[in-house]
Amino acid sequence: MKTVRAIKTGVGRIEGLPIMMVYFVLMGLFIMAAPRVFTGYRIYMSFLQTVPPQLVLALGLTLVITAGEIDLSFSAVIAFSGFVFSYIFLTFGTPWIAFFLALASGALVGFINGLLIAKIGVPSIMCTLASQFFWNGLTILLCGGLSWNIKAIKSHFIHPLFVGRIGGLVPAQSLWSLGLAVLLWFILNRHKFGESILFIGDNPDVARVMGVNVETTKIKLFTLNGLIAGFAAVLLTLEMINFWTTQGAGFLLPVMAAVFIGGTSIAGGQGSIVGSFFGAYIIGSLEAGVVASGIGGYWTRLVSGLVMGASVTLNVVLGKTKEKRFIEKLRSSVFVKGFFKQEKQYVHN
Amino acid sequence: MAAENQYEYAVRMKDIEKYFGNVMALKRVNFEVGANEVVGLIGDNGAGKSTLIKIITGVFPPTKGEMYIRDEKISFKDYGVKQAHKWGIETVYQDKSLGEKQELWRNFFIGRQITNRLGFIKVREEKEIAQKIMLDTIGFRGVGITVDSKVNKLSGGERQGVAIGRAMYFDADLIVLDEPTAALSLKEVQKVLNFVRKIKEGRKACVYISHNISDVYEISDSFVVLDRGEVVANFKRDEISLKGLDEFLLKYAHGEKWAKGR
Numbered sequence: 001m002k003t004v005r006a007i008k009t010g011v012g013r014i015e016g017l018p019i020m021m022v023y024f025v026l027m028g029l030f031i032m033a034a035p036r037v038f039t040g041y042r043i044y045m046s047f048l049q050t051v052p053p054q055l056v057l058a059l060g061l062t063l064v065i066t067a068g069e070i071d072l073s074f075s076a077v078i079a080f081s082g083f084v085f086s087y088i089f090l091t092f093g094t095p096w097i098a099f100f101l102a103l104a105s106g107a108l109v110g111f112i113n114g115l116l117i118a119k120i121g122v123p124s125i126m127c128t129l130a131s132q133f134f135w136n137g138l139t140i141l142l143c144g145g146l147s148w149n150i151k152a153i154k155s156h157f158i159h160p161l162f163v164g165r166i167g168g169l170v171p172a173q174s175l176w177s178l179g180l181a182v183l184l185w186f187i188l189n190r191h192k193f194g195e196s197i198l199f200i201g202d203n204p205d206v207a208r209v210m211g212v213n214v215e216t217t218k219i220k221l222f223t224l225n226g227l228i229a230g231f232a233a234v235l236l237t238l239e240m241i242n243f244w245t246t247q248g249a250g251f252l253l254p255v256m257a258a259v260f261i262g263g264t265s266i267a268g269g270q271g272s273i274v275g276s277f278f279g280a281y282i283i284g285s286l287e288a289g290v291v292a293s294g295i296g297g298y299w300t301r302l303v304s305g306l307v308m309g310a311s312v313t314l315n316v317v318l319g320k321t322k323e324k325r326f327i328e329k330l331r332s333s334v335f336v337k338g339f340f341k342q343e344k345q346y347v348h349n
Numbered sequence: 350m351a352a353e354n355q356y357e358y359a360v361r362m363k364d365i366e367k368y369f370g371n372v373m374a375l376k377r378v379n380f381e382v383g384a385n386e387v388v389g390l391i392g393d394n395g396a397g398k399s400t401l402i403k404i405i406t407g408v409f410p411p412t413k414g415e416m417y418i419r420d421e422k423i424s425f426k427d428y429g430v431k432q433a434h435k436w437g438i439e440t441v442y443q444d445k446s447l448g449e450k451q452e453l454w455r456n457f458f459i460g461r462q463i464t465n466r467l468g469f470i471k472v473r474e475e476k477e478i479a480q481k482i483m484l485d486t487i488g489f490r491g492v493g494i495t496v497d498s499k500v501n502k503l504s505g506g507e508r509q510g511v512a513i514g515r516a517m518y519f520d521a522d523l524i525v526l527d528e529p530t531a532a533l534s535l536k537e538v539q540k541v542l543n544f545v546r547k548i549k550e551g552r553k554a555c556v557y558i559s560h561n562i563s564d565v566y567e568i569s570d571s572f573v574v575l576d577r578g579e580v581v582a583n584f585k586r587d588e589i590s591l592k593g594l595d596e597f598l599l600k601y602a603h604g605e606k607w608a609k610g611r
Contacts, residue, residue, distance in 0.1 A: 202448040211460030
C-alpha cells in the first residue's frame with residue numbers, strides 16, 4: 001500500500017502525466033488498429049496542421065478556468081477576428097496591419113467581457129455567452145453572410161511565417177502554438193500575473209486581503225484570452241486561405257473538453273498548460289483515429305465520450321485528492337481528539 | 350532577533366467612542382498594547398471587541414477619540430486598511446489568510462513576490478526564504494510538510510502558524526489574531542499558542558481575541574475585558590491568577606444577569 005501511495009504521489013507531481021498517458025495509450029491503440037496510417041508520418045503532420053487553432057484557444061481558456069471563470073466567447077472571436085483580418089487584407093492589401101487589427105479586435109472583445117465581469121459583476125458564463133451571440137451576429141451582419149477567398153495572401157511573407165511547411169514538412173503553426181504553450185506555462189506558473197490568477201481562482205477574498213488587485217487581474221485575463229483567440233483566428237484563416245461566417249462555430253465544446261481532460265479544475269485555483277496541450281491533441285486526433293481504424297465514422301462520438309470520461313477519471317484518481325483526504329483523516333482522527341479529555345472550559349458567557 | 354523597539358506602545362487608544370447611528374458600540378475606551386506585549390482581549394459577543402479591532406486595523410474610523418501607533422498620533426482622515434499595513438499592523442483571519450490549493454511558498458509571497466524586471470518570480474529565492482520563515486521565525490515542525498506542500502494538507506493550527514509567520518517576516522509590529530483557535534482541536538490550539546509565543550520572542554506585539562479564558566491566560570501579558578462597549582477590567586498577568594480571572598468573569602456575568610432580571 002505504501003509503495004502504491006508513493007507511486008501515486010510521484011506520478012501526481014509531474015504535470016499533465018495522466019493525460020500524457022492517455023495520449024500515448026490512444027496512439028498505441030491507433031497504431032495497432034490502423035498500422036498503415038499511424039506508422040507513417042503523414043497523419044501526424046496533418047494533426048500538426050489542424051490542431052493548433054483549437055490548441056491555442058485551449059491554452060488561453062486554461063488561464064481563464066484556473067481563475068475560476070469561464071469564457072464562451074472565443075468561438076465568436078474566431079469569426080470576428082477572422083473577418084477583420086480578411087476584410088483589412090482584401091480592402092487594403094496590408095497583411096501586417098490586418099494581423100494586428102485582428103489581434104486587437106480579439107483583445108477588444110475580451111476587454112469588454114472583462115469590464116462587465118470585473119467592474120459590474122456580471123457572471124462570466126452569462127456575459128461571455130451573450131458576447132458570443134453578439135460578436136457572431138455582428139460578423140454575419142458585417143460580411144453579409146458571405147465567405148471570402150483570400151488566396152492572394154499566399155504571396156505575402158505572413159503566410160509561410162505562420163502556416164508554412166518547415167523543411168517542406170512540419171506545419172509552422174504547430175511550432176507557434178508550442179511556443180505559446182511554453183510562454184503561457186511560464187506566465188501561469190512563474191509570473192506574478194499567473195500567481196494572481198491561481199489565488200483568485202482559489203479564493204478571491206484571500207487574494208484581495210493579500211494585496212492582489214482582483215478586478216484589474218480579471219480584466220487583463222479576459223483581454224489576454226481575447227487576444228489569444230484573435231491569434232487562433234489568424235492561424236485558422238491563413239491555413240484555410242478563406243474566411244467564412246461560421247468559422248469556429250464548432251470549437252466551443254471540443255476546446256473546453258481539451259482543457260478539462262487536461263486536469264484543469266473547474267473549481268479554479270489549479271490549471272495545467274501541459275494537460276491542455278495534450279488534451280487538445282487527443283481531441284484533435286480522435287476523429288481521424290477512429291475513422292482510420294476502420295470501425296466507422298459513426299463511432300467517433302462514442303469513442304470521444306469514452307476517452308474524455310477515462311481521462312477525467314484518471315486525473316481524479318491520480319490527483320492529490322485522495323492523499324489529502326487521508327492526511328486530514330489521520331490528523332483529525334478520534335485518536336488525537338480523544339487523547340485529551342475535554343478539560344473544564346473557562347468560557348465567559 | 351530583531352533590534353530593540355524604538356517606541357513604547359505598538360498602539361494606544363484614548364477615549365475612543367464609536368456610534369453606529371444612535372447605537373453606541375464603544376464608550377470612552379482606553380486601550381494600549383506595549384511594543385512587545387501580548388494583550389488578551391476578552392468579551393462576550395457584541396461586547397465591542399471586533400469594533401475595537403476594526404478601528405485599529407483601519408476598517409472604519411471611530412466617532413471620537415485619539416489613536417497613536419508606535420507613539421505617533423494617527424489622523425483618521427487618511428487612515429485605512431492599506432495605511433494600517435504600512436504601519437505594520439496585520440490581522441490573521443481564521444479562514445481568509447491562505448490560498449488552499451497553492452503551495453506554501455506561494456502563500457508566503459503572494460502580493461509581494463520577489464521578481465525580476467519582467468515580473469517573473471524568482472522561485473528558488475522565495476523558497477529559501479519561505480523555508481527560513483518556517484524553521485526560524487515560527488519554528489515549524491510539521492511532519493512531512495515542506496515549502497512545496499499545498500495548504501490543504503496542513504492542519505488548522507499549522508495554517509494559523511503559516512499566516513502568523515508570514516506577518517512576522519514581513520515586519521508586522523502588531524499582529525491581531527481574531528479568534529484563532531475557534532473550531533480547532535485541543536492539540537491544534539496548543540500549536541497556535543506556541544506560534545503566539547514566537548510573536549513575543551520576536552519582540553513584536555499581539556492582540557489575541559478569544560472566548561477561551563484559559564488560552565488567553567496562558568499566553569497574554571495583560572487582559573482587557575470589554576462589556577457592552579466599555580472596558581470593565583484591565584489586569585496585568587501577575588495581578589491575577591487564572592482562577593481569579595475566571596471567578597471575576599463569572600461573577601461579572603452573574604451580576605449582569607441579575608441586573609437584567611430585575
